[in-house]
Amino acid sequence: MKSTLALIVAAGAAGLAAPAAAIPANAEPYSMRVKYSDLNLATPEGLAHLERRIDNAARKVCGFERSVTGTRLRSPQVDACRENAKAKAMAHVAAVIKERTRGG
Numbered sequence: 001m002k003s004t005l006a007l008i009v010a011a012g013a014a015g016l017a018a019p020a021a022a023i024p025a026n027a028e029p030y031s032m033r034v035k036y037s038d039l040n041l042a043t044p045e046g047l048a049h050l051e052r053r054i055d056n057a058a059r060k061v062c063g064f065e066r067s068v069t070g071t072r073l074r075s076p077q078v079d080a081c082r083e084n085a086k087a088k089a090m091a092h093v094a095a096v097i098k099e100r101t102r103g104g
Helices: 044-062 076-101
Strands: 004-009 030-035
Touching: 004 076, 030 044, 044 076
Parallel strands: none
Antiparallel strands: 004 030
């Protein structure tokens, strides 16, 4: 059984300093694997810990901590990227939990 999920974000939405139009359409997506084999996803604590891991990975993948010269504000694309990546990852987590509860 898989014990990691891939947090994958399209390069155009990765919050890069370059405008989205400057990023080639065939650019490779950014991804990061998030391990959860050591967590009990049947408990609220295990789920909360996985959500923190997913949030940390989404921050890294989307460039949340990257500073842009001339401003302290994050771009709306970075925030949207992070939220999108988290939503996709949590949908995967929900599918894994559903499969496990069915005996998979």
